[in-house]
Amino acid sequence: MKHNILMSFLAATVLLAVGCGGNGTSHTYSLTAIPITLSGPLMEGPNTAQYEVSIDWNAIGPNVQGNVKEAMLTAATLYKEDGTALDGVTGVVVQLTADDADMEEVAVLNPIPSGTAKAELQMANKADADDYFDSDKFYIVVDVTMAEELWEDLPLLGDFTFEIKTK
Amino acid sequence: MKKILTIPVFAVLMIFMMSFQSENGDSLLGIWEPSNGRARVKIEKIGNKYYGKIVWLIEPNDPETGKPKTDTNNPDESLRSVPLKGYRMLKDFEYKGDNEWEDGTIYDPLTGNTYNCTIKMKDKNTLDIRGYIGISTFGRTDVWKRLEMPKK
Numbered sequence: 273m274k275h276n277i278l279m280s281f282l283a284a285t286v287l288l289a290v291g292c293g294g295n296g297t298s299h300t301y302s303l304t305a306i307p308i309t310l311s312g313p314l315m316e317g318p319n320t321a322q323y324e325v326s327i328d329w330n331a332i333g334p335n336v337q338g339n340v341k342e343a344m345l346t347a348a349t350l351y352k353e354d355g356t357a358l359d360g361v362t363g364v365v366v367q368l369t370a371d372d373a374d375m376e377e378v379a380v381l382n383p384i385p386s387g388t389a390k391a392e393l394q395m396a397n398k399a400d401a402d403d404y405f406d407s408d409k410f411y412i413v414v415d416v417t418m419a420e421e422l423w424e425d426l427p428l429l430g431d432f433t434f435e436i437k438t439k
Numbered sequence: 440m441k442k443i444l445t446i447p448v449f450a451v452l453m454i455f456m457m458s459f460q461s462e463n464g465d466s467l468l469g470i471w472e473p474s475n476g477r478a479r480v481k482i483e484k485i486g487n488k489y490y491g492k493i494v495w496l497i498e499p500n501d502p503e504t505g506k507p508k509t510d511t512n513n514p515d516e517s518l519r520s521v522p523l524k525g526y527r528m529l530k531d532f533e534y535k536g537d538n539e540w541e542d543g544t545i546y547d548p549l550t551g552n553t554y555n556c557t558i559k560m561k562d563k564n565t566l567d568i569r570g571y572i573g574i575s576t577f578g579r580t581d582v583w584k585r586l587e588m589p590k591k
Contacts (some may be wrong), residue, residue: 318492318525323486326492363522371486375530382509382520396519411485415492415525 294340296438299333303432308414309352310426316418323412323430332436336408339438343401348379348393350414357372357387361426363417364391365432370410382417401434464534468560470494471566471583472487479586480528489540493548499524505532512551532558545570554578 303325308319329337335374348366363382369375378401396438404410412432447588467489470481477487479495501508508523532543538560545556545568549552554570555578 315494318466318494318522320483320492363525365521365525367527368489368492369531371483371488375485375490375527377515377521379516380518380521391446394517394520397515413485415527417525 281343291336295364296339297333297336299336299438301327301332301434301438303412303430303434303437305429305431306412307431308428310416310428312422312424312426314418314422314426316420318415318417319426321414321416321428323414324409325412326409329408329414333411334435340359340402340436341406342437343393343405344349344435345401345432346435347400347431348395349376349431350391351389353427353429355389357389358381358391358428359386360422361391361416362402362419364366365415366432367413368401368404368408368410369413371411372407375413376400380433398430405434405436444467462540464489464540466538466563467532467534467540467566468562470586472586473568474584480536480583482529487533489532489534490527490528493524493528510548510551513547514551529556534573556567 281351305388306323306325308321310319327337345366345368345435350358350364361384363384365377366379367377368373376396376398378396378399380396381391383395384391392434412430414428414430416426417429418426463492465484467482468484469480470503472479476495478493480491481494482489482491484490496508499507501521509519510521510526511519513519526546526548528546528548530544530546532540543556543558544553546553547570554572555571555575556568557575558560558566559569564587566585567580568583569575569578569580573574584586
């Protein structure tokens with residue numbers, strides 16, 4: 273009986289530690305199907321689209337604003353709304369920046385294999401996003417490499433997931 | 440009479456717009472060529488800061504592989520597949536007035552090193568780009584020229 277109580281206590285302690293990430297709490301902030309539109313005409317080579325993120329603190333969780341200890345981009349995916357292959361797109365690089373923080377490259381996929389419909393980007397070793405959660409907005413900057421010129425807009429959608437730990 | 444009044448008003452408006460463009464730093468926007476002529480860099484504005492990405496390379500492909508060059512010298516191994524054409528080598532410049540942009544960095548893809556950097560516009564088609572470590576006294580200045588797009 274004593275043994276069972278002790279084991280239950282230990283298990284609860286471990287769960288609490290994992291859930292709280294040590295000192296604070298862990299949260300996931302997902303941006304889903306955000307518009308990443310490249311305005312045409314697009315030239316062969318690199319073209320840029322940007323999206324301004326107004327951080328929805330309520331969606332992240334209570335008492336997170338002003339208490340972010342660590343933030344990291346953990347997943348980034350780019351795709352077309354109709355689900356067709358990203359033909360003509362040979363590479364993608366994602367950067368984050370803010371008015372009060374320096375730009376960092378956080379994810380890349382180059383080359384994009386032919387026929388890929390959902391480009392799941394590889395995270396940089398240092399995909400830290402702490403500084404971008406110090407204010408209420410930051411920018412996702414997407415550089416798309418085109419195989420050839422395109423005389424129209426290229427509307428893409430992006431899913432981005434951030435893992436956030438509080439103090 | 441109306442025409443006589445319209446011309447001076449238009450001229451004043453144009454002068455005001457030109458001075459505003461210069462004062463808010465957007466005169467830096469455009470495509471520029473470093474002195475070695477081996478690359479061209481497009482300077483854009485994101486938020487309230489200025490960034491320059493490589494849009495043309497004299498030698499876009501790796502002579503050994505025949506494939507487009509990537510950032511093989513990046514200190515972060517996970518970013519060595521980033522295409523060099525498109526790489527943002529100028530980052531985070533803020534306009535400080537008097538045709539100067541500061542607090543930015545310049546990246547040298549040949550070495551993988553990043554330097555502090557200031558930009559001074561000498562005239563509307565010429566930039567002094569000064570990279571340095573620590574204090575700007577110990578650095579090197581390169582002169583970049585604006586590339587004008589051919590008018591149709």
